[in-house]
Amino acid sequence: ELFYRQLPKVELHAHLNGSVSVRTIDRLIGRKPHLNIQHSMTAIGKGQRRTLDECFQVFKVIHQLVDTEEDILMVSADHVIREFAADSVKYLELRSTPREEKNTGLTKKGYIETVIRAIQLCKDEGLDIDVRFLVAIDRRNGTQVAMETVALAEQFLLSSDGLVVGLDLSGDPTVGNGKALLPALERAKNCGLKMSLHLSEVQSQLEETDLLLNLPPNRIGHGTFLHPEVGGSQNLVDKVLKNSIPLELCLTSNVKGQTVPSYSQHHFKYWYQLGHPSVICTDDKGVFSTDLSQEYQLAASTFGLSHAAMWKLSQQAIDCIFAPETVKQQLRQKWTDLQPQLF
Ligand code: 5GP
Incomplete structure (x- = not known):
């Protein structure tokens, strides 16, 4: 529907390698035919579902296809950022796990520098989208790597002209433990990195969630099992409410990844x-074959929300961004300017 395509939007939960579209995967496969990778291994089509575990296998395949600075630059600058911009996303926080690849000489620092270069290229070109970066910690890699990742993010927080704004904690929720990562996250908080943490994505994370909520994080990814009806607790909900921690909610991702049984049962x-700040996001628009317009439209049709209500939702997302107040003001002005074209 045109309304959702034209609606100015804020995307706060997008993993770089999960956001690579089928078209881009084609390009990458063409460049690396020896890997012998088929499409069915990288995208989950309409009506299809996978277990969460299978979803994480998909990321491994994409990582094989994106393993040089050249790949990262091409994927980010020529495709992912451009596609979000074409979908009327006016502000985007991309997140990605810095990877070292021994075979190609890719370093974690080079990884982050390349994403920053891609963002800068799009900016110089005058693309109508403000892009920021969250450095991701993959939880399965443990304490030491988390600490190193925070140190890297800290460097870039000071040297990236405001492009690196924070930290993400993601990776397979059934692996690793949050408690071991706490010192790294506390350090991140103390140096002024904003934090978005994947919390309660699966049911078994009650204790960890409780612990991490005490930081508290600046935003929560998914939070699928926080509330009592699904096995969470009022105590967890109260902590979220008390600190007014916004949630990043990804409908298609959760249904296709089978942590939520159906759209109407989405949290x-x-x-x-x-009335809690909830931001609709894509998570992995490539892997889950979606885009942010579709996610807004899906939320509206599933829960019977009007265009006016969806407008308000997209506008309120501005309050939840990690970039400074001046950026929020610019975005609010943009929304005000665009409103007459939509209503
Ligand atoms: P990348 O960080 O390589 O740009 O994007 C892919 C990575 O993002 C995955 O390997 C995984 O660590 C993380 N990721 C993507 N989608 C999800 C998700 O739905 N849940 C969690 N916990 N992590 C995710």
Whole structure:
């Protein structure tokens, strides 16, 4: 629907390598035919579902295809950022796990520098989208790597002209433990990195979630099992409410990844009814074959929300961004300028 395509939007939860579209994967496969990779291994089509575990296998395949600075630059600058911009996303926080690849000489520092270069290229070109970067910690890699990642993010927080704004904690929620990562996250907090943490994505994370909520994080990714109806607790919900921690909610991702049984049972409903800041996001638009317009439209049709309500939702997402107040003001002005074209 045109309304959702034209609606100015804020995307706060997008993993770089999960956002690579089928078209771009084609290009990458063409460049690396020896890997013998098929499309069915990288994207989950309409109506298809995978277990969360299978979703994480998909990322491994994409990582094989994106393993040089050249790949990262091409994927980010020529495709992912451009596609978000074409979908009327006006502000984007991309997140990605810096990877070292011994075979190609890719370093973690070079990885981050390349994403920053891609963002800068799009900016210089005058693309109508403000892009920032969150450095991701993959939880399965443990304490030491988390600490090193925070140190790297800290360097870039000071040297990237405001492009690196924070930190993400992601990776397979069934592996690793949050408690071991706490010192790294505390350090991140102390040096002024904003934090978005994947929390309660699966049901078994109650204790860890409770612990990490005490930081508290600046935003929560998914938070699928926070509320009592699905095995969370009122205590967890109260902590989220008390600190007014915005949630990043990804409908298609959760249904296709089977952590949520159906769209109508998505926890968007619970938090939206409470009037709690909830931001609709894509998670992995390539892997889950979606885009942000589709996610807005899906939320509207599933929960019976009007265009006016969806406008308000996209506008309120501005309050949740990690970039400074001046950027929020610019975005609010942009929304005000665009409103007459949509209503
Ligand atoms: P990258 O960090 O390589 O740009 O993007 C892919 C990575 O993002 C995955 O390897 C995984 O660590 C993380 N990721 C992507 N989608 C999800 C998700 O739905 N849940 C969690 N916990 N991590 C994810």
